[in-house]
Amino acid sequence: MVNIIDRRLNPKDKSLANRQRFVRRAKRQILDAVRDVSARRRIADVGQQGEESIRIPADGLQEPSFRKGDGAGVRRHVVPGNKEYQAGDRIPRPDGGEGGSGPGGGSPDGEGEDEFQFSISRDEFLDLFFENLELPDLARTQLSRVEQEGVRRAGYSVSGSPATLNLTRTMRRSLSRRLALHRPRREEILELDREIDRLERSGRDPERLRELVRERERLSRRSRLIPYIDPIDLRFNRFVPTPRPISQAVMFCLMDVSGSMTEDMKDLAKRFFMLLYLFLERRYRHVEIVFIRHTHIAQEVDEETFFYSRETGGTLVSPALDEMDRVIRERYSPEDWNIYAAQASDGDNTPQDNPAVIERMDRTILPVCRHFAYIEVSGERGRGGVTDLWMVYERIARSGRPLAMRRVRRRGEIFPVFRDLFTPVERRG
């Protein structure tokens, strides 16, 4: 007798462990590929798809074996489909080797390829991207302070409001109780009724009729005694209140777009914003982005305008901070939103504006921000020396405010700087 076994319900991800080993092995290559992919995307698009198809170079992933090479030597190919050849005919060697490769030719499993293409899930993508990163300690302590009350499912209880009645559980218990106590089924009683009815009409067999009527009474008494649903059957969903951190965040992108910012610098800034967005998105259910560009005036714009339109004018930082403050007050109350800000600039500021910047940062911006990251982009050439804005911010940072600052010159530095900003102190090597 053959056994037929349904294995479909077996745990599915049998190869998950192998996959994890593979991803670990290919981590460096995957990371490079991931960064490559992210460079081409809009900020909010990166990692948005359910899956990311990436190509990685195969070095370190080959499975080598001794095999004969394609070079010199004598081979014999036996192939089907001869049309015109006679023994002794000479055939020019095909370039691609397409026509002449016998069973020995070609690699059946595509080994030896230079590149390897596969999909990684969004979670794997982001896990790799932000491995070991944390929101800064400072922000975390504040995070735990600002919490909301929420409720969470926590099993079942025997009492509760009718609205939380759990039908499935209740009915299951009711059914088992009815079965156990032999409560007569409705069909049984109906059947009996019909039988009685028939006998009454025909008037035959009064003995049996009496018996049936007695039986009918017994059954209805039993069904009255054993209720369809008894209070002991009732089960309610149980909820417990739990503190829940605010699960939405807003991210302010501030950028100096005056003439001194080159396209290169903007590109650097864009990459940084992109990383920050992804990072926040990992931790908050809902993330909004506000773009504020400034010259000597500041305005909130959309992403396209933010990165690609040109403006001329002097450079003042405080209007941008004012604009941010306005937007916060209008739309993003610190009670409900986790506020993050990232500012990119080449460091220019009109010296007269510096006191205003300090005042705004101290009074209005930093108190409501979880984290304020400032990156100074300086293009390839780099101007050495310390800029106005850097000095100002350095002073603020020294007073222990949630302000982090770094300089970036090249594309390759973006990710390290980002990691550096968000690597918890205890993990820095």
Place this chain on the structure above:
Amino acid sequence: MAHDLGADTGLLYDGPDWDYRRVRRAFDAIERIAVDEMGLEPYPSQVEVISSEQMLDAYSSMGMPLFYRHWSFGKHFARDEMLYRKGVTGLAYEIVINSNPCLCYIMEENTMTMQTLVMAHAAFGHSHFFRNNQLFREWTDAESILDYLDFAKRYIADCEERYGHAAVERVLDAAHALMTHGVHRYPRPRPLNLKRELERERERQRFQESSFSDLWRTLPDRDTGEDRSDPDLDARQTRLGLPEENLLYFLEKHAPRLAPWQREVLRIVRLVAQYFYPQKQTKVMNEGCATSVHYAIMTRLHETGQITDGAFMEFLHAHTSVVFQPEFDDPRYSGINPYALGFGILKDLERICTAPTAEDRRWFPDIAGSRDVLGTWKTAWAEYRDESFILQFLSPRLMREWRLFSVLDDTDADAMEVEAIHDESGFRAVRRALASHYDLARHEPDIQVVDVDLAGDRHLMLEHRVVDGRRLEPGNSRMVLRHLANLWGYPVTLAEVDAASERVLNRYEAVAPDHAVT
């Protein structure tokens, strides 16, 4: 109602849907034909229903239901999944495991006709082949393979826990690289018994821990007073069992710096390689056997009115695409399809047995007209492997039908030359050339351990016997040599020697280990 169908019409099923009752009925009907009418002797079967995802899972670890863990399987899975999702490749209809009971997977997405076909193909065709073919009987142990794999999986998981993922991965990487050269190609006196392996493992470890290897003694022998640091080659070769072509075996037994668990890991990989070795040598026959069996059974089911005309048409569609052989100038051509060749030869044998021509009588005097098709098939299935099977049974008529021709490609000449075609003077040459393609010993490079420099820097010397001037692919070989050196613990050299002239064609200079495996 569905369950009355069979009683009324004799049909096993109607329509595409399958359920357990129908599968079981179909299986029983197939079994009646296969065992009672055809006299096949398969293992008892276990049919397992899986989803496409599980099929992919099974693919990636060599088709086995349980296997130890390694990143390369994850890589294969990632690629297979990608190809499958994009629709580049379909999934196999079935996977069958050479075990007792024979595990046969069927996929939930398939229609009832496909399930019937798959069961006939795998649970009877392949299973009969596994059980009766000489190579399998000699080299594999269907009784205990699943137990052994279970042991292997746990053993390697234990090692990972005890010595760390990285250490185990290094050994496995190296062992996998040598897997093609981890088999005994010629029978040893005792057949494998994997169950005994399990018991012997502990014993072996105790013994090794309590004994020490005399191999590395370089001190002068006190008794004789002579310096043993320069023993002659013969004695050394005898002591180490050289030359040895099973590289994994050699390393397991003689590598000086491996820990016991590392030897055991090598052993696991080696035994797995040995288990699969017969399958590599009988691809054409195995598939030919299974395909002929499913063809015979499905035809019989149709003849006896157990499946509908529609189902039979569906079967024929699947069958013809399985045995389709494009010609060499067809863009779809990618080598000779083993299903087509195996099925072609077996069907041709049937013709030779029942309706031979004068030519057949000349070429196959002992079977032509014997009328014993099944007997001929069974003998072929039991006694041959691909190479000898083709050499013995590929008929002139089939070569003509396929219009087979043999092309000689010598890189020294400026063009390829048609050596022989499907005519009276070329039949034998074409057949010989085709058969040699399936000779693994010829297909895979012949690499042997020839010597160890015991007195000097202990480096290991390998030799590749070059046939037809075909040298090794250098990039891959260097990587494998590095793995080999890591296992050996000392440098490794490889010389490529022409088998005909004994001339050294190429030398891979000492590849040193880049990290100790320990």
